[in-house]
Amino acid sequence: MSKRQPRALMVQGTGSNVGKSILTTALCRIFLEDGFRVAPFKAQNMALNAYATRDGLEMSRAQALQAAACRLDPDVRMNPILIKPTTERQSQLVVMGKAMPLMTWSEYNELKPTLRPVVQEAYRSLAEGVDLIVLEGAGSPAEINLMAHDIVNMAAAEMADASVLLVGDIDAGGVFASLVGTVALLPPHQAARIKGFVLNKFRGDRAILAPGLDQIRAITGRPVVGVVPYLERLLLPEEDSVDFKSGRMPRFKKKGAAEVLCRIAVIDLPKVSNFTDLDPFCVEPDVEMMILRPGEALEKEGRPPDVVILPGSKNVAEDLHLLRQHHFDRALREFVSGGGEVVGLCGGLQMLGERIEDPHQIEGNRTPVLGLGLLPIRTVLEREKVLRLVAARHLISGLELRGYEIHHGRTEAAACHPSFVQISGGIGRSTPRGPMQLGWMNETGHVWGTYLHGLFDDDPFRRWFIDRVRERKGLPPLKEIQATYDIEAMIQRLAEVVRKELDMPAVYDLLGMVGGGNGNHRMAGL
Template sequence: MIKKQPRALMVQGTGSNVGKSILTTALCRIFLEDGLRVAPFKAQNMALNAYATRDGLEMSRAQALQAAACRLDPDVRMNPILIKPTTDRASQLVVMGKAMPLMTWGEYNALKPTLRPVVQEAYRSLAEGFDLIVLEGAGSPAEINLMAHDIVNMAAAEMAGASVLLVGDIDAGGVFASLVGTVALLPPSQAERIKGFVLNKFRGDRTILAPGLVQIEEITGRPVVGVVPYLERLLLPEEDSVAFKSGRISRFKKKEGEEALCRIAVIDLPKVSNFTDLDPFCVEPDVEISILRPGEALEKDGRLPDVVILPGSKNVAGDLHLLRQHHFDRALREFVSGGGEVVGLCGGLQMLGERIEDPHQIEGDRSSVPGLGLLPIKTVLEREKVLRPVAARHLVSGLDLRGFEIHHGRTEAVACHPSFVQISSGLGASAAVRGPLQLGWMSETGRVWGTYLHGLFDDDPFRRWFIDRVRERKGLPPLKEIQATYDIEAMIQRLAEVVRKELDMPAVYDLLGMVGGGNGNHRMAGL
């Protein structure tokens, strides 16, 4: 047990994608608004959406978002272990922000005795500077086949001395059975840490729900401390690809006439990563975005998309192989020949080139694979990963952008058109990290291009420039003025306001041994 630790609250769930990350984000902002020095913590995260910190280290995008909710710079101590699935049997392990070689799940479990002290020290070091830590669990704490190796759920709660809120997804069905079953499967000493339940993603008549709230407290002895509604159009970056693969970004229907829409198709790669780059398009009134799965035709309802985007990938060679199996290579060449635009982001950029070399087998056992041949570039995957925030300039539009790089690839132009994105300045410690000046390349026509810059579409002026260029190709007038803002801070604030309204915050403070709950006048009980 860590001595002199701050108060700790942990958000665990009945399964994946029930809303743990979002609720943790909301609580971080609520506690901050109430005057507490608060920070997030997740011991282990399995996700392909990553973030590069100012000091050139890698962590989960979800904990970076939670840091933003606390108005803190992302810190790898908030997420000491990140697991990035690369093949069906192996993953890349990132420990305290630094990547390790691929390993199987069995090899990772064998390594855990040496990783527990790393997690404990990260938590101890982080916690020293705060009044409260909000921890997040992973999956379910009641996975009985994984309990012996647990490092992120009840093991983390015990380390931090945390009270636990258990979250269930009522929209998915079976939420009461999931909550009761989770409590029943835990050893009594661990089950005692669960102090209350939160029902997430509720829609409908609350009066129908009322009897269940009473009965579950009678059955378990634990109250439901909140029922959070299903939040439409919440576009905060997702932790993993579950929502993406379910088609979340294609659900934002538009009111404009069919002919006025710019259609963007995003290819669903098996090991898709950092797909949150595409979320900002969902706020635009004149853009319709859809998910294109392997085996599906580019043309739908007699219409081709205006743009096809290849997002990031944690296994470029493997995903390329699948694209070829489904003849996407030929379809994309025909699409470009017909006037379509193809964009590659990070791993997608590498795919557009002539060849990808992986001499160190960083992403699998394929040491060399041909690319799609849409850009005259070649990429070699190096052991050392490029991790840095960057300030960049888009040479075609002249717009300045901010984002980050996170990739193993070193890409060189063979006979390519001049780069259209370049570094103009570093941020913080990243300025000392020197890499290639060019961050992206494009074809002579400008209709095939790619970049290593994550977050480029977060920038409202650049996103509008890009959409207007598509509009002009379709014979539509450019709108020129920004039509919508993609504002993560405003989204966090909206989320916190809704959750504060729906949670019994005095009860939450009570289970923390604190009094207060909404007006900023809180204090530790007994102090």
């Protein structure tokens, strides 16, 4: 570690999807507002939502969001190891932003001794430029079958000499047992790092909760330093697909919202990735989002969708096979012939084509697979991954927007119309044959796809897209932007709520900080 090691606070959880990432994001912004140079860190993340950095490397979308909370550029040192499950047995490992060949979990565990120094160096280097680091754990630190190979929970806390806040999801039930059980299962020297608890996703009467808070302190000797409410209208990008797989897609109704809705169906693929591309539609007053699983009819409640979107996939061949098993290929062709619109994003774009080849077994597929045949394009998965931020122009609307690419595929489309073209050289590294064309469409423009992630974050383009659907339905276009998808505003709102609900003086005390008031804390001994 550097001579001047920063203070470190770690957010761990009683399990997955309890709110670790969101709380880490909030704390990053709070510490920044209080005058500290702060950075996030997660040693190992297992997620299919990824982000391309400015220098052409790959990291978790969650740590990219936390970097935004710190008003820093996303940096792979914040997430040195990313695991992207590809099959039931194999995953792609991304180390310091660079993809490695597929490996099994046992192969990964054998590799871990060589990865510990990578994690330590990433942390050391990141720590040199900041006053405070907020670390995030993964799953639960009390998975006793995994403790021997741990590099992301208590091992990371020990590396950083971090105090730990343990988060539990009270909405799911059993939170007090989960908190006590986690402490009980940890070795005493590791349990000693847990300085307090945070209850997340609370809704109800605080007075009824109060006796439980007193009792858990009496049992464990640790206080509950905050009770964070269930935030109904928070739409920050998710780290994993737990909520998406549950079928929960929030919709924020606004005053004066249109009575007639545009229905957009998103197909839930087993290896769905970067599904957060669709989050911005949830803020639109005239859009109804629904999640459609293979085997379900396109029509729900007697009404078909207006648009079907195929999101990204980490295993295009397997997901295509499932779609065919449930006759979705036939259903989509009939949908298009009836005037419906089909959109493919990244892996979804590849599925729309005629053929996908994987000669290097990037996704573990030995033989070429036939696509859905809705676009005359062919894709070959190459060893080197395209990773870059790009500016693009949409050729039909003429709108310019920014996004990012993360894909192994090189797509050839000699007989297909381009839909998006690159208007900058791209920020970051890419394959020498990286395409100037970023997407393609059929003659009517009702079947199209793109490699551009984040395109619907752009408010003017999203409104243009929705208005075109409205016109197809015989409705007048609204033209003016109806809703703003503003991640910065969401981070700010989250931080305000968490600051109000957390005992921040207690948090600063456990960090060894003295003083009080925003911006007036200082670190003892530094």
